Amino acid sequence: MEVLNSAFDFKDFPRLDLTIAALVAVFLAFFPVLPHSSFAMATVIQFLMFSLYGMGWNTIGGYGGQVDLGKAQYVGIGAYTTAVMLTKWDISFWFSMPVGVCFSVLWSFILGYPLFRLKGHYFAIATIATSLVLKDLFEVWDFVGAARGIEISPIQFPSPDFIRLIFKEDVYYYYLILIFFFIGILYMNWFRKSRLGFQLRAIKDNEEVARSLGINVHWAKIRTYAIATAFVSVVGSFHACYIKNIEPEDTMSLDISILIALMAMLGGAGSLWGPIIGAGILIPLKSYLKEWLGARAGLIGIDLIIYALIIMAISAFEPRGIWGIVQKIRRRRR
Amino acid sequence: MDILISSIVAGLLIGMALALVALGLTIIFGVMDIVNFAHGEFLMIGMYTGLFTAQSTGMDPLLTLPLAALVGFLLGVLCYAGFVRFLLRGPMVAQLLGTFGLMLLLRNIALLIFGSEDRALHHGILVGKSFDVGMEIILPATKLAAAGLSILAFGAVWLFMKKTRIGKALTATALNRQAASYMGIPAERMNALAWGIGVSSVTIAGALLVNFWSVNPYVGLLFTMIAFAIVALGGFGSVPGALFAGLVVGLITEIPGFWDFLTLAFSAEWMENVPMTSFKYMWVYVAYFVIMVVRPRGLFGWKY
Secondary structure, eight states, X not given: OHHHHHHTOXXXXXXXXXXXXXXXXXXXXXXXXXXOOHHHHHHHHHHHHHHHHHHHHIIIIIISOOOOOOTHHHHHHHXXXXXXXXXXXOOOHHHXXXXXXXXXXXXXXXXXXXXXXXXXXXXXXXXXXXXXXXXXXXXXXXXXXXXXOEEOOGGGSOSSBTTTTBOSSHHHHHHHHHHHHHHHHHHHHHHHHSHHHHHHHHHHHOHHHHHHTTOOHHHHHHHHHHHHHHHHHHHHHHHHHHHOEEOHHHHHOHHHHHHHHHHHHHHOTTSSSHHHHHHHHHHHHHHHHIIXXXXXXXXXXXXXXXXXXXXXXXXXXXXTHHHHHHHHHHHHXX | OHHHHHHHHHHHXXXXXXXXXXXXXXXXXXXXXXOXXXXXXXXXXXXXXXXXXXXXXXXXXXGGHHHHHHHHHHHHHHHIIIIIHHHTTSOHHHHHHHHHHHHHHHHHHHHHHHOSSOBOOOOSSSTTOEEEOSTTOEEEHHHHHHHHHHHHHHXXXXXXXXXXXHHXXXXXXXXXXXXXXXXXXXXXXXXHHHHHHHHHHHHHHHHHHTTTSOBOTXXXXXXXXXXXXXXXXXXXXXXXHHHHHHHHHHHHTTHHHHHHHHHHHHTOHHHHTSOGGGGTTHHHHHHHHHHHHHOTTOSSOOOO
């Protein structure tokens, strides 16, 4: 009960924020009813997925200050578990998703124990290495289709299949991921006020002091890493059902890991709304730039050039992200 | 036995070139504690510089090295003055993502200009020639030259860092930034110099590698990761460490050769079925991870 109270308690935000958040929530709830193109629908689903990835990253990377650039491997574990179980043994999404989470969390404990002996840059690069190793392994592992990946053919199932999560229309996927999205926000709202959340912020500020206060720093980090992993893995499972064609290159590449971290940072790492703001800006920008400049004008890569310039500008001039700018303006007004 | 020796020789030769690739990264890290994701992209630029200069002027590829060095130096100083300078004020995550942005920028500009196809050199005095030293060991002339010139360039940079006045200032800044600035060493200029030297050493390596390695805009990431592994093993900021670790990592990339040797030696059937060549670079990442966890300081490093 107390947990739920805390999760639904947004009182510490100014009324303006909550009004905007409520408006966005209403918009998202009624988006499929409004006239839209299928491209816009796909973009909004991507936005919701990446917000969830970002929220997961935000626990360890934002509140905990441990820059993790290897989240894509857990997207891969979640996606592959669901895809393999569905195509080989016809097992429902609702069973394979928790199994995927278990695998991911187990793997995160195995990696987390040695990884969190490292700090700063060293930690960040080591997470990249682990992710690349896993990707290379999946690329040669025949059981999971090696570099070709796995394809879930939707024809063999009747269309609105709520057990296996195979739909022809994107609307079903949309509402499912939207529910996940709201649960994610409530969880994060609880998390930031939980004991672990406060411990993490103490660790971020000063690890020595945190340790001297009796916080088990290593264990707190590993636990948070597992939480972040679970978030990412759930959305990875969803990704498998939604995209229906998963390859190591699409699900586990370094670009995905970086994109996850980048969104949280663009929006403002270590704040509740940061990852959502970041995903809300970057994902539409990325897909529309690709559509307009890449596909129509025939300039391959120009979308990524603009995207790279944004990354460079934000990291050089406002590393605390958009939420940082908002906070700065508010402080000045007061 | 032949496989073993030729694998070792091939590993050592490529290792010398890889050491030069990693040298730039270790200098930049040593001087200003910044991890540069764009490192492999600078290598790619060096490769394209060597390739196009050789193709358009008809010069031998090996003569393009000074031009590659010049391009690298200017590019490095430009990147520092125009971009990296601002990153240093921010938190660590901003530095990581900022240099990642630089990497994306360079890669995609190359993609836009050069297209995504593989390009390779087909002419030059060394291309296609090889020496047979007996015992069935064949040394391709390009690799031999690349290894030799890499060592030469490596030695030149090392001498510069140890013997010249300005190089000593650079070393001093790497060892203790604050103390160096008390001695009147301008830290800003040393940073720019480190970027100049670091990037020019990697573009030289690129111009050497292009003799036997085809180039496309995506070639960078692999070399970035290899360079990270070398620098981690040798110790972040350590120049002699980079050479030693480069040789070790060169041998690691030849693990498939050793595997073949062991397969023959034990005539084990299950070993034949392992697709070891697909794992060629995975061992580099594994080695990197193990080194970071067991000894984050590296073998010769002083920073942690």
